[in-house]
Amino acid sequence: MEKIKVTAPASVANVACGYDIFGFALDLPSDELVLQKRNDSKLVIHDIKGAQLPTEPDQNVATVAIAALLNHLGSEQGFNLAIEKMIKPGSGLGSSASAAAAAVVAANVLMGSPLSKEDLVQFAMAGEIVASKKPHADNVSPSILGGFTVVRSVEPLDVFKIHHPKDLEVLIIFPDVEIKTAEARKLIGNQIPLDNARTQWGNVAGLVAGMINEDWNLISNSLQDVVAEPVRKYLIPGYDQVKEIVMAHDAIGFNISGSGPCMFAFFKGSGLASSAIPGIQKVYDQLSVKTFFHTSKINTEGTIVI
Amino acid sequence: MEKIKVTAPASVANVACGYDIFGFALDLPSDELVLQKRNDSKLVIHDIKGAQLPTEPDQNVATVAIAALLNHLGSEQGFNLAIEKMIKPGSGLGSSASAAAAAVVAANVLMGSPLSKEDLVQFAMAGEIVASKKPHADNVSPSILGGFTVVRSVEPLDVFKIHHPKDLEVLIIFPDVEIKTAEARKLIGNQIPLDNARTQWGNVAGLVAGMINEDWNLISNSLQDVVAEPVRKYLIPGYDQVKEIVMAHDAIGFNISGSGPCMFAFFKGSGLASSAIPGIQKVYDQLSVKTFFHTSKINTEGTIVI
Numbered sequence: 001m002e003k004i005k006v007t008a009p010a011s012v013a014n015v016a017c018g019y020d021i022f023g024f025a026l027d028l029p030s031d032e033l034v035l036q037k038r039n040d041s042k043l044v045i046h047d048i049k050g051a052q053l054p055t056e057p058d059q060n061v062a063t064v065a066i067a068a069l070l071n072h073l074g075s076e077q078g079f080n081l082a083i084e085k086m087i088k089p090g091s092g093l094g095s096s097a098s099a100a101a102a103a104v105v106a107a108n109v110l111m112g113s114p115l116s117k118e119d120l121v122q123f124a125m126a127g128e129i130v131a132s133k134k135p136h137a138d139n140v141s142p143s144i145l146g147g148f149t150v151v152r153s154v155e156p157l158d159v160f161k162i163h164h165p166k167d168l169e170v171l172i173i174f175p176d177v178e179i180k181t182a183e184a185r186k187l188i189g190n191q192i193p194l195d196n197a198r199t200q201w202g203n204v205a206g207l208v209a210g211m212i213n214e215d216w217n218l219i220s221n222s223l224q225d226v227v228a229e230p231v232r233k234y235l236i237p238g239y240d241q242v243k244e245i246v247m248a249h250d251a252i253g254f255n256i257s258g259s260g261p262c263m264f265a266f267f268k269g270s271g272l273a274s275s276a277i278p279g280i281q282k283v284y285d286q287l288s289v290k291t292f293f294h295t296s297k298i299n300t301e302g303t304i305v306i
Numbered sequence: 307m308e309k310i311k312v313t314a315p316a317s318v319a320n321v322a323c324g325y326d327i328f329g330f331a332l333d334l335p336s337d338e339l340v341l342q343k344r345n346d347s348k349l350v351i352h353d354i355k356g357a358q359l360p361t362e363p364d365q366n367v368a369t370v371a372i373a374a375l376l377n378h379l380g381s382e383q384g385f386n387l388a389i390e391k392m393i394k395p396g397s398g399l400g401s402s403a404s405a406a407a408a409a410v411v412a413a414n415v416l417m418g419s420p421l422s423k424e425d426l427v428q429f430a431m432a433g434e435i436v437a438s439k440k441p442h443a444d445n446v447s448p449s450i451l452g453g454f455t456v457v458r459s460v461e462p463l464d465v466f467k468i469h470h471p472k473d474l475e476v477l478i479i480f481p482d483v484e485i486k487t488a489e490a491r492k493l494i495g496n497q498i499p500l501d502n503a504r505t506q507w508g509n510v511a512g513l514v515a516g517m518i519n520e521d522w523n524l525i526s527n528s529l530q531d532v533v534a535e536p537v538r539k540y541l542i543p544g545y546d547q548v549k550e551i552v553m554a555h556d557a558i559g560f561n562i563s564g565s566g567p568c569m570f571a572f573f574k575g576s577g578l579a580s581s582a583i584p585g586i587q588k589v590y591d592q593l594s595v596k597t598f599f600h601t602s603k604i605n606t607e608g609t610i611v612i
Binding site: 160188191201202212218 | 456
């Protein structure tokens with residue numbers, strides 16, 4: 001095969017209590033990548049639609065990820081890349097992760113599929129370092145593998161999927177303001193109170209058990225964050241109001257998606273998610289902030305060839 | 307019913323990564339309590355075998371726990387208590403928790419079983435405050451409920467059991483030196499590095515998913531502790547040597563039980579646990595430390611009437 005088109009989903013990282021370890025994939029939005037073999041060893045991005053991103057191979061997450069994969073394979077194969085971004089950079093939906101995910105999955109297929117999807121996570125992660133400076137797998141894992149994923153460890157990398165209830169519906173709320181991940185990380189500091197850490201790992205245990213056992217009460221009680229939300233929510237206009245509205249519409253839980261500004265809410269069953277939208281729209285109309293909404297199931301496939 | 311005899315199992319708290327939140331019950335050792343109604347409102351401990359413990363009703367965990375339960379029920383019923391301790395105080399096997407567990411379960415039955423076992427955890431916890439100053443449910447939960455338990459939250463109290471593999475075998479190693487829980491807690495401090503907290507909650511997620519899905523690799527990889535073990539292990543003579551021996555005997559994992567000095571190891575299947583004992587015995591013979599061993603399954607019943 002010489003040419004391939006893949007699509008990689010947006011993802012929500014952290015998921016309240018699971019700072020840097022939990023993530024899940026969304027049905028929409030998703031990025032598309034067309035990858036084509038070249039006759040030389042160059043990596044050339046000849047087209048990027050939907051966002052302004054660097055095209056230098058050592059500065060774009062997609063080409064850096066492919067270079068890491070090729071290096072591992074001992075290959076000097078070159079590729080042309082055409083990227084269509086549907087996930088806005090800086091939205092908190094794992095935009096750079098989905099580009100890296102698409103890149104490594106596509107390159108792996110064109111190289112004859114030597115590696116499993118699980119193996120590819122580390123190379124997508126290498127690509128994502130360009131965007132976030134530190135290695136993170138909490139967006140690339142769900143973007144590649146689909147589903148609800150846990151990054152148990154980054155070094156050595158250990159990532160796994162857990163079961164989730166099939167009737168879980170997600171509402172994504174995207175107020176169009178920019179938050180730099182690196183700035184958002186600084187707010188948290190390098191030390192945290194032991195009491196907060198303990199609260200967090202109690203909720204982590206609860207969310208994992210709740211998802212696997214489809215215990216909605218436990219999921220709901222566990223969707224709390226005492227580490228990032230208390231400091232980061234101030235970067236997101238209208239945060240407390242939006243939370244109040246979605247919880248009043250019977251959301252199972254609500255929190256920041258990644259480092260924001262996107263927020264997510266979980267609902268049990270279809271149809272409830274959209275009922276919360278008009279009230280939230282009103283909040284952002286009053287704040288004069290442009291806002292987008294997505295309703296989605298948890299995407300179970302991750303990056304796929306189309 | 308006027309008189310009842312109950313037995314409450316020892317328990318292992320923390321379980322490597324789950325500081326203050328994980329615990330499981332053991333088949334042996336276990337404490338016994340005979341509780342008998344009185345014609346007045348007094349709580350009288352007329353016999354304690356196996357350990358030197360206070361008999362004043364406001365200083366013994368069993369009577370304090372019963373008093374908390376009676377207060378909740380609005381009852382002035384008095385009781386006589388005879389306690390037989392098989393779990394040595396200060397061993398790290400939840401000795402005070404098992405006494406409190408036995409007390410509330412027995413009193414609840416003699417009061418006509420108005421409360422569920424789950425409801426009783428909070429009153430046992432109230433009793434345990436006498437021993438450990440701060441409210442903890444990570445020993446009383448497994449001691450009452452049996453199985454592998456998670457304390458998601460202490461305030462409000464939220465405790466649940468998770469599935470565990472039936473062929474999991476536990477080795478308890480008890481070098482007979484005393485460690486005060488309060489002293490052991492001080493070693494950890496009030497702040498922890500965010501990196502360590504993240505490592506811990508990654509492993510918490512891994513251990514919960516590993517236990518529920520019977521994924522032995524995941525259980526093994528997740529049985530790590532970067533919070534308590536690195537500082538507390540120095541309180542336990544021979545710790546590193548013992549760990550090396552049990553891991554060389556194909557243990558799935560090893561760590562401190564509660565705040566020590568007891569240690570636990572997990573093995574897959576029966577018979578492996580005892581193979582590690584002679585080597586460990588030799589270590590403690592050289593250190594001139596008296597040592598006891600227990601092999602056990604995870605006890606699934608918790609406190610029971612006998």
